[in-house]
Amino acid sequence: MTHFRTLLIPALAATLLTACGGGDKPAAADKASAPQAAASAPRAALTVTVARPEPRVLAQQVAANGNVAAWQEAIVSANVQGLRVADVKVNVGDVVRAGQVLATFDAAPVRQDEAQAQASLAEAEAALAEAAGNAARAAAVESSGALSAQQIAQYRTAEKTARARVQAARAVVAAQRLRLDRAEVRAPDAGVISARSATVGQVADNGTELFRLVRRGRLEWRADVMAEDLARIRPGQAAELTLPGPPDAVPRVQGTVRQLGPTVDPKTRYATVYVDLPAGSLARAGMFASGRIDVGESRALTVPQEAIVMRDGFAHVLLMQPGDAVRLQRVRTGRLAGDRIELLDALPEGATVVVRGAAFLNDGDHVRVVQDSEPNQAPAPASQAPAAIK
Template sequence: MKNKLIKPVPALALGALLIVAAFMLAKPGSSVAADDKKSEPARPALTVTSVRPQAAQLPIKLAANGNVAAWQEAIIGSESGGLRLTDVRVNVGDVVKKGQVLAVFSADTVNADVAQARAALMEAEANASEAVANAARAQSLKASGALSAQQISQYMTAETTARARIASAKAALASQELRLRYTQVVAPDNGVISARAATVGSVVGVGTELFRMIRQGRLEWRAEVTASELARLRPGTGAVVKAANGSELTGKVRMIAPTIDPQTRSALVYVDLPPTTDANAPFKAGMFASGQFELGQSNAMTVPQQSVVVRDGFSYVFKLNQDQRVSQIKVQAGRRLGDRIEVVSGLTPDAVVVVNGAGFLNEGDLVRNVAAGAPK
């Protein structure tokens, strides 16, 4: 009976020993695994490509804003007063040639005045013929004493007066013929009609504006620049002007204003634009336009635009160090040309900067660098 109760005890003890042994064996193994994990090298956060900065010739440009205006706008008015406008032959946007008839006034009254002036001239010429004949007879009788010296002088004076009346009548006729010519309003130059105030049936006075015309279809860009920028510009400097609709034109500086506006502290630079008579031309007088003056070229250190990351309003590049970790460097970005951008300061020419993947990096990140164009 006692033997049957004592036999299970060694079995229980043996089981406990096995559990303890298993625990002891497992504990050293876990420590080794942890040590192995600590000894593994850190994995790169991202695969990137890198380049060194390149020297390049970049254009020097000066940006400005301004308005597009007519090179010269001619005001075409009436040179006759009190006449009725009977015909208007052009409208806004029409291209006209020098001497082309734009409008016509009623000429009935003027034609009557011309006829009267011609009749007065004929009368003056007839009176002059008689006065010349009388003066000649008086001169022939001078030696005979049939006429006194006073009478002869009167005949000579009458001849001179008659000749003067002819000249006066001719001038009056010329004046009336000029009025007749003024009944037709003609274009003073080639150009484009930019405004029209003429209305058929209206009676206008002398000097009343009828049309406005952009002479020769020429436009100019009046750029506003500061006093410090003014010294960098010269007549003949090239400029690229961009309209609000995206169209661009190339022009040259024709003139620089001799004074600076005391209110805005800016000066006007007049840039000639290519002439056009196309009514659908993208540039029109009165529109706003931006542009850039081309001031030559200069040496610059450039990197791909992908290398420059903008964060919190500042520009940064990531420099690749020898330990394959990156350093975030603040730089000053400058001009752009194609897919490259100038680095004005903050970077040395021998630095290696990250290109692809720069936007995903942070200070101290470990990266895997591959050659540009290689498969990642």
């Protein structure tokens, strides 16, 4: 009996160990297969928003570059010789009216010359009166024979000579009065003073430039346009200029096409288009500006600008695929319209593009699509979302 128990106990122990070992193997296998299943499942990279391309009517535009210049610039010069500038009444930037006095010369020498001319005129007029009296008396006795014909002719010639001298003296007086009037430098037209070289004490020669004047304050944009675009441009079309300025507040000016240049530069193949700019704008003569001229409208396929992703110097969009995957597709872009941009390449019918979060994705990534309830908020990475990340 004792021998039987000795044999039974080891057998039972072996049976129990075998049973326990057979039950642990399937559980261990299940635990080993779980990480493999999790690794094979697709993982979302970002939470994104999507949009469908929309057709819109966009303005057709011609891009151009050019300089801002005065519509017409008047040069105000000295019209007197050897006079000293006594006073300068305006400065650069001042708005003046036609006929306004800009500067004055010291007119004392001109007044002295005018007084002398007046005296010479009075002397000539006195001589004319005497000569005219002599000629009249000679004519009265001509029939009596008291004077010879030669003497009578001499009296008449003396009268004509005296009359001519009076006319010459009067011309000198008029010239001195003109010099006196030109001692005041006046604006030839209304406008804005753009340059000033006149200084007090300066002795100006005739023709010396004293001021430059932008007539009527009008400015124009002289845009260089390719020859093949001229056929689409007409006077009266709207134009928009982009002026130099800070990146966060680039100044823009609206203008109107006034006329097209009559010639094309044979070297550059560009023509000049003259665009009138409104008075009081931020444009200044001498500025270089880029801009666009509206030449019509056309329909275009557009997507939000945020959907465009630049890779290797080219524009791309990310198209949604089955299984919430994305596919990177290269596209060509065109015109801008607010927050949307034109696509020059067609997309598959019914295509959907990623908008928020597109810049952080690569071809083949999986995403989680949500509604765009907060458009100004950056997309959250999946580490902050329920989905797992790579």
